[in-house]
Amino acid sequence: xxxxxxxxxxxxxxxxxxxxxxxxxxxxxxxxxxxxxxxxxxxxxxxxxxxxxxxxxxxxxxxxxxxxxxxxxxxxxxxxxxxxxxxxxxxxxxxxxxxxxxxxxxxxxxxxxxxxxxxxxxxxxxxxxxxxxxxxxxxxxxxxxxxxxxxxxxxxxxxxxxxxxxxxxxxxxxxxxxxxxxxxxxxxxxxxxxxxxxxxxxxxxxxxxxxxxxxxxxxxxxxxxxxxxxxxxxxxxxxxxxxxxxxxxxxxxxxxxxxxxxxxxxxxxxxxxxxxxxxxxxxxxxxxxxxxxxxxxxxxxxxxxxxxxxxxxxxxxxxxxxxxxxxxxxxxxxxxxxxxxxxxxxxxxxxxxxxxxxxxxxxxxxxxxxxxxxxxxxxxxxxxxxxxxxxxxxxxxxxxxxxxxxxxxxxxxxxxxxxxxxxxxxxxxxxxxxxxxxxxxxxxxxxxxxxxxxxxxxxxxxxxxxxxxxxxxxxxxxxxxxxxxxxxxxxxxxxxxxxxxxxxxxxxxxxxxxxxxxxxxxxxxxxxxxxxxxxxxxxxxxxxxxxxxxxxxxxxxxxxxx
Amino acid sequence: xxxxxxxxxxxxxxxxxxxxxxxxxxxxxxxxxxxxxxxxxxxxxxxxxxxxxxxxxxxxxxxxxxxxxxxxxxxxxxxxxxxxxxxxxxxxxxxxxxxxxxxxxxxxxxxxxxxxxxxxxxxxxxxxxxxxxxxxxxxxxxxxxxxxxxxxxxxxxxxxxxxxxxxxxxxxxxxxxxxxxxxxxxxxxxxxxxxxxxxxxxxxxxxxxxxxxxxxxxxxxxxxxxxxxxxxxxxxxxxxxxxxxxxxxxxxxxxxxxxxxxxxxxxxxxxxxxxxxxxxxxxxxxxxxxxxxxxxxxxxxxxxxxxxxxxxxxxxxxxxxxxxxxxxxxxxxxxxxxxxx
Numbered sequence: 001x002x003x004x005x006x007x008x009x010x011x012x013x014x015x016x017x018x019x020x021x022x023x024x025x026x027x028x029x030x031x032x033x034x035x036x037x038x039x040x041x042x043x044x045x046x047x048x049x050x051x052x053x054x055x056x057x058x059x060x061x062x063x064x065x066x067x068x069x070x071x072x073x074x075x076x077x078x079x080x081x082x083x084x085x086x087x088x089x090x091x092x093x094x095x096x097x098x099x100x101x102x103x104x105x106x107x108x109x110x111x112x113x114x115x116x117x118x119x120x121x122x123x124x125x126x127x128x129x130x131x132x133x134x135x136x137x138x139x140x141x142x143x144x145x146x147x148x149x150x151x152x153x154x155x156x157x158x159x160x161x162x163x164x165x166x167x168x169x170x171x172x173x174x175x176x177x178x179x180x181x182x183x184x185x186x187x188x189x190x191x192x193x194x195x196x197x198x199x200x201x202x203x204x205x206x207x208x209x210x211x212x213x214x215x216x217x218x219x220x221x222x223x224x225x226x227x228x229x230x231x232x233x234x235x236x237x238x239x240x241x242x243x244x245x246x247x248x249x250x251x252x253x254x255x256x257x258x259x260x261x262x263x264x265x266x267x268x269x270x271x272x273x274x275x276x277x278x279x280x281x282x283x284x285x286x287x288x289x290x291x292x293x294x295x296x297x298x299x300x301x302x303x304x305x306x307x308x309x310x311x312x313x314x315x316x317x318x319x320x321x322x323x324x325x326x327x328x329x330x331x332x333x334x335x336x337x338x339x340x341x342x343x344x345x346x347x348x349x350x351x352x353x354x355x356x357x358x359x360x361x362x363x364x365x366x367x368x369x370x371x372x373x374x375x376x377x378x379x380x381x382x383x384x385x386x387x388x389x390x391x392x393x394x395x396x397x398x399x400x401x402x403x404x405x406x407x408x409x410x411x412x413x414x415x416x417x418x419x420x421x422x423x424x425x426x427x428x429x430x431x432x433x434x435x436x437x438x439x440x441x442x443x444x445x446x447x448x449x450x451x452x453x454x455x456x457x458x459x460x461x462x463x464x465x466x467x468x469x470x471x472x473x474x475x476x477x478x479x480x481x482x483x484x485x486x487x488x489x490x491x492x493x494x495x496x497x498x499x500x501x502x503x504x505x506x507x508x509x510x511x512x513x514x515x516x517x518x519x520x521x522x523x524x525x526x527x528x529x530x531x532x533x534x535x536x537x538x539x540x541x542x543x544x545x546x547x548x549x550x551x552x553x554x555x556x557x558x559x560x561x562x
Numbered sequence: 563x564x565x566x567x568x569x570x571x572x573x574x575x576x577x578x579x580x581x582x583x584x585x586x587x588x589x590x591x592x593x594x595x596x597x598x599x600x601x602x603x604x605x606x607x608x609x610x611x612x613x614x615x616x617x618x619x620x621x622x623x624x625x626x627x628x629x630x631x632x633x634x635x636x637x638x639x640x641x642x643x644x645x646x647x648x649x650x651x652x653x654x655x656x657x658x659x660x661x662x663x664x665x666x667x668x669x670x671x672x673x674x675x676x677x678x679x680x681x682x683x684x685x686x687x688x689x690x691x692x693x694x695x696x697x698x699x700x701x702x703x704x705x706x707x708x709x710x711x712x713x714x715x716x717x718x719x720x721x722x723x724x725x726x727x728x729x730x731x732x733x734x735x736x737x738x739x740x741x742x743x744x745x746x747x748x749x750x751x752x753x754x755x756x757x758x759x760x761x762x763x764x765x766x767x768x769x770x771x772x773x774x775x776x777x778x779x780x781x782x783x784x785x786x787x788x789x790x791x792x793x794x795x796x797x798x799x800x801x802x803x804x805x806x807x808x809x810x811x812x813x814x815x816x817x818x819x820x821x822x823x824x825x826x827x828x829x830x831x832x833x834x835x836x837x838x839x840x841x842x843x844x845x846x847x848x849x850x851x852x853x854x855x856x857x858x859x860x861x862x863x864x865x866x867x868x869x870x871x872x873x874x875x876x877x878x879x880x881x882x883x884x885x886x887x888x889x890x891x892x893x894x895x896x897x898x899x900x901x902x903x
Contacts (some may be wrong), residue, residue: 099809111800115899116822125818126808161898177808322619477742 013080014185014217015064015102016505018399020077022059022068028223030241033059033072037243039236041185046211046218048228050264051238052436052467057221061187065104066094081185099126099166108263109170109191113162119146119173120158126180145176149206167332168199175206179214187209187219192227196331198492201538203230222383223467225268226497226541229253236259267469269497271524271539276325276504285358287455287488288320288343293352294361295338312338314512315352322455325482325489327503327520329496329535335512336404336492340460343490345369357455358448374404374452381461383441387433393419393444401451411451418447420476439470446477453485460492475501500524508532569758577876595890599883603876610875611653614868621669621868623647642750643669656872658844665876669861671697675873678858683840685755689847690768691840697781704782704822709797720786727783736776736849743772753851769838773850777843781835788831791825826897832887835879841874 003505019239022033028506034056041047049057055140062068064079066086077085081101086094095177098104106112116121123142128135133141139158146154149172153227162170171191180354188207208231211218220231228235232249239554245258256262276461312335320326343354345361354362356376361369380386387396388551395416401409412429422443433441442462449457463471479502482489499506500520508516508523508531516529527533615621623643640646650717659666665675690764708717727735744752750772751757754763796802797820805815844856851857855874863872894900 014810065807067803095806095809095811097809098807104807106800108800108803112804113817114801114805115821116897125805125810129808129810129814160903163899164902174804177804 012042013040014272015219016080017060018078018080020042020060020063020079021054021075022063022072024076025071029358032075032241034063034238034241035112036261037238037241037462039220039243039246041217041290042234043217044211045233046213046220046231047234047236048207048220048222049236049238050222050225050228050356052223052264055238056241057238058189061104061189061219061221063085065102065187066091066102067098068144072198075496086138096130099178099183100130100181101183101562102185102187103181104189105171105174105178105186105191108194109167109174110194111190113170114175115162117159117161118161119162119165121172121181122162126177130181132181132209138311141180145180146173148179148210149173149176156296167195167200168203171199171203172194172206175203177370178253179210182214183216185217185219187221189221190223193222193224195542197329197496198534198538200227200540201230204540207231224540225253225265225468225470226539229541230263230464237264237311238370264469268541269472269475269495269501271497271500271520271536275519275521276502285322286319286355287322287357288490289353289355290319290343291317291353293317293339293342293354294350295342295347296350308421310336311512313342313349316509316514317352318491318514320456320488322488323486324480324504325491325502326353327499327506328490328509329506330509331494331535333511334509336509337460337511340378340458340490340492344378344458345373361503369437369533374400375455377444377449377452377454378456379445379449379459379462382465383438384433384465385443386445387441389433392432396433396444397429397448397451400448404452414451415447417456418450419444421481422447422450425557430495437470438466439473442466442474444469446481448485450481450485454487457487457489458492459489460493461494463498464493464495471498472501496524497539508535564624591894592887592891595887599887602883603879606879607657607876608653611656612649612874614651614871615652621866623866645820652660660876665873668870669867670805670870671860675869679855679873679877682853682855684845685852686856688755688770689774689852689854690776692770693778694781694835694839696774697778697785700778701782701785702789702825702828704786705791706793706816706824708786708790709793710816712794717790720790724783724787727779731851732776732780732843732845735779736773736846739772740849741775742749753849755853773846773852776849777846785831786826789824792827793820796820796823812893819870822896826893829893829896830886830889831884832893833887834882836885836888837878840881841878 018038020037021035024033025032037056037060039047039049049060051057057070059068061091063074064081064086066089068074074087077087081097086097087098113119115221117125120139120142124135124138124147127138127141132138139363139410141160143154146157151169151172162173165173169443174191186207191207192203195203204227207218207220210216220227222228228249232275234248235246235252236261237242237245237252237256239260245252245256245261253265256265259286293313293316294311297312316335316339318326328336328339338347338537342349345364345366349362352362353360355372356372361372364372387393391399394415397418398406398411399441401414402410406414416426416429422441424440424447428436428444433444436444445462457478461476462478475498478489481487489502491499491502496506500523503520505517505519506523507514508529510529510531516527516532522528523532524536527536589601621643622640634649637646644652647655656666663676665679667674668678704720708720711717740752751769755768755769757769760850802815802819805819841855841859843854844860846852847854847856848860857872859874861867
């Protein structure tokens with residue numbers, strides 16, 4: 001553990017955390033969520049706290065806000081804000097500080113707003129809770145705030161309910177709410193993790209702008225060093241409840257002293273601009289050939305009220321050679337997930353053809369398609385929701401192949417082999433999904449998909465829910481599996497950096513259409529469409545890292561892994 | 563810039579009526595649901611009619627043992643009532659009259675079925691209305707408090723109490739209630755709706771206390787359990803954390819953010835309760851000799867009074883449909899995601 005920096009004159013420090021230890025309830029994997037953590041947030045600066053899930057960064061933020069659940073409490077240490085120690089302050093005094101002196105925004109803007117209240121009412125609530133202003137002044141202030149965070153048509157937005165807003169818009173509302181009483185400190189707990197790359201870039205820009213304009217101090221929590229490079233003035237690196245390194249952003253990014261910091265930085269995928277070297281020369285025939293695929297969603301009935309028509313996939317065509325990976329990249333709503341579902345026939349296409357191993361599967365009935373199903377398998381995004389919590393890992397892996405006629409004994413044997421193959425120990429077979437971490441669960445998901453010895457894997461945002469460092473490990477595993485089994489892959493993601501690590505070719509999707517298609521080198525270094533250029537520009541941390549010319553170590557093989 | 567008035571809570575209902583865009587959508591929704599309901603009612607009535615007439619003996623079985631009635635008398639009566647016709651013709655005749663507002667006449671005293679139902683409806687409404695209102699209020703309070711004070715002594719007692727109330731049959735509570743409060747303490751009457759010759763409001767209320775409390779026990783148990791789960795669910799939502807981070811007081815968080823969201827699923831439950839409010843509680847009405855719909859149903863079955871039984875069947879089917887429809891409309895009114903989605 002590195003020592004805390006020299007104490008500064010107190011007027012330069014907005015918030016000081018000193019030797020903070022937060023204890024966990026008995027029976028957890030460790031006794032303390034955070035142990036002896038010290039750092040200082042300087043006035044008018046952005047401090048990034050970075051670490052993997054479970055590192056204690058969110059617990060630290062909640063301790064400052066006085067929002068820890070009852071079972072978790074501050075064991076020792078102090079949190080000094082404007083000369084006051086927040087530890088041991090009465091709940092009522094803490095409530096008075098929250099929203100007025102310290103504000104907080106959260107990771108998931110979809111669930112962080114009350115669905116039954118209008119946007120305006122929720123912003124006014126902050127002011128009403130602290131007795132600021134009159135109902136009239138609160139309303140004009142709310143509209144002013146909506147303007148300030150760059151939302152379109154603020155007077156209309158004021159009356160809108162959250163479900164009408166996109167993720168980025170909701171996060172702007174959250175920011176407006178946090179700014180309502182001009183707090184001295186803003187705590188942002190992974191505010192961009194759930195957002196698309198382009199939206200993330202806009203929200204980061206907004207936070208930076210507002211912070212500069214108001215001279216606010218921001219504590220920004222993230223697991224992504226790309227985001228750190230984009231926004232931080234200083235950095236605190238946390239691992240398993242300990243603060244392992246801290247310093248200025250430049251110092252930590254350029255010359256990280258701790259091994260863990262180096263590992264986190266190395267795990268950040270960078271645009272390579274280099275194409276992947278395939279295991280073998282491509283066969284002339286393609287395993288999957290998609291032509292003019294169309295899927296349109298219709299909601300509401302045509303008889304009653306107006307019908308909404310959303311062209312999700314609009315004339316998509318591409319080719320995939322055996323043993324290659326095609327990346328499908330786009331923002332949410334671009335139709336990339338619908339495309340994945342069409343290919344595995346979880347959705348029926350409206351028109352177009354899907355030639356799999358030469359035969360058109362698009363028009364096959366479910367019964368006719370069933371024998372082909374094992375050959376096309378899917379890896380899902382959410383490793384927590386996609387595994388049945390009531391089945392053992394062994395059951396999850398074997399139920400499919402047994403349904404397709406594989407003897408029970410063979411299926412179990414194969415499952416054990418595959419679990420070892422994806423890097424899980426032998427005991428995994430009889431355990432339940434909840435006993436595993438996100439990364440381990442995703443390995444189970446991959447093993448499940450491989451049970452059928454598929455010809456084509458469709459990975460729908462397979463690493464998006466994982467920490468950056470775990471992402472790198474899963475990507476390496478997928479790469480290794482492809483080289484060994486020759487499986488073809490369609491890798492759907494919103495993250496260009498991730499796509500550049502694993503794909504031979506990339507198709508950029510925008511509003512249901514492929515706007516650009518080519519090898520990573522072309523997409524990243526020489527994008528032809530304006531939309532691709534926008535996506536590339538939005539990648540966090542790239543400008544900085546390009547300037548530092550990290551380049552050469554950015555292929556997968558060059559990374560250090562656990 | 564902004565000149566629209568601050569939305570009050572009933573704004574949604576107002577907007578719902580005034581907003582020109584909403585009218586076609588909502589009437590479409592209503593039309594759709596009503597057409598489904600009609601189909602449902604037809605199916606229920608056919609099944610009810612068939613099953614009723616499949617019972618051994620048929621409607622005139624009771625006269626078979628009456629020494630004063632000859633076989634000829636019974637046949638004459640069957641012809642008179644149209645009971646000798648094929649079943650499907652009887653059904654069509656009955657349904658056709660029903661559509662015209664003629665629900666038939668009781669075999670017992672010849673009064674119209676609607677009048678018979680009307681006579682008992684008020685008694686049931688009084689009993690069930692009181693106990694349901696009590697059950698919802700108390701059950702919701704216990705549920706919310708159980709959720710906010712989870713694993714406290716109160717929560718454990720409420721859980722055990724609900725289990726007891728749900729597993730012990732209502733008539734037992736009724737009998738114990740009569741034993742303690744009538745026989746031992748003499749506080750309340752043992753049954754009936756009013757004292758003959760009195761009939762003041764106070765007298766009605768006096769008679770109402772025990773049966774409505776006994777009846778509400780089970781409903782308090784059900785409501786408190788549902789409400790506890792719904793409140794816990796709402797409490798764990800991210801927007802509650804957001805409200806805390808804004809510095810909103812715990813009391814307001816509970817009232818404004820938690821209860822509102824927790825009540826949404828409760829509306830559906832309340833909609834399903836509506837039929838039982840009007841069809842009555844058979845057991846409780848029998849124990850307390852309460853002249854409500856439950857008793858009417860039991861008596862009519864005993865007398866093979868088919869027109870009344872069929873009338874009650876259709877009446878409760880209509881209430882089921884209506885209850886769900888009202889619940890849907892209320893949910894659409896309070897939940898913007900459904901109202902505007």
